[in-house]
Amino acid sequence: MADVMKLNVITPEKQFYEGEVTMVELTTTEGNIGVYPNHIPLTAVVSPGVLTIHEEGEKKQASLISGFITILPDSVTIMAEVAEWPDEIDFKRAEEARARAERRLTSGETELDTLRAEMALKRALVRLGLKH
DSSP states (O other), X not given: OOOOEEEXXXXXXXXXXXXXXXXXXXXXTTEEEEEOTTOOOEEEEEOSEEEEEEETTEEEEEEEOSEEEEEETTEEEEEESOEEOGGGOOHHHHHHHHHHHHHHHHSOOTTOOHHXXXXXXXXXXXXXXXXX
């Protein structure tokens, strides 16, 4: 049996995931990280990206939009604004959001909130990246 750690992913609406894992991969504001059991304690800000959960013999992926991660040697807690399994994502809506954000970013509009449009594009691309 491989080393395992406890993973909790919590959103404002629900307990998204709770279980024992061998590794967790996600995106933070500092870049992509992989967390194994016995990792040094760390707290980081989560950026939009794919959350990859490695269980013994199985790998699950979900979209993770933003939040915070707390890492301890025997546990990882992610407090996420949004976390979605692929079957929970409305891919048509994500495609529309991607197109809308791209239009805004290429419009040349002077009053455009560029950061907001870029984040909307990133969220849409993360969701679309989970489409099988």
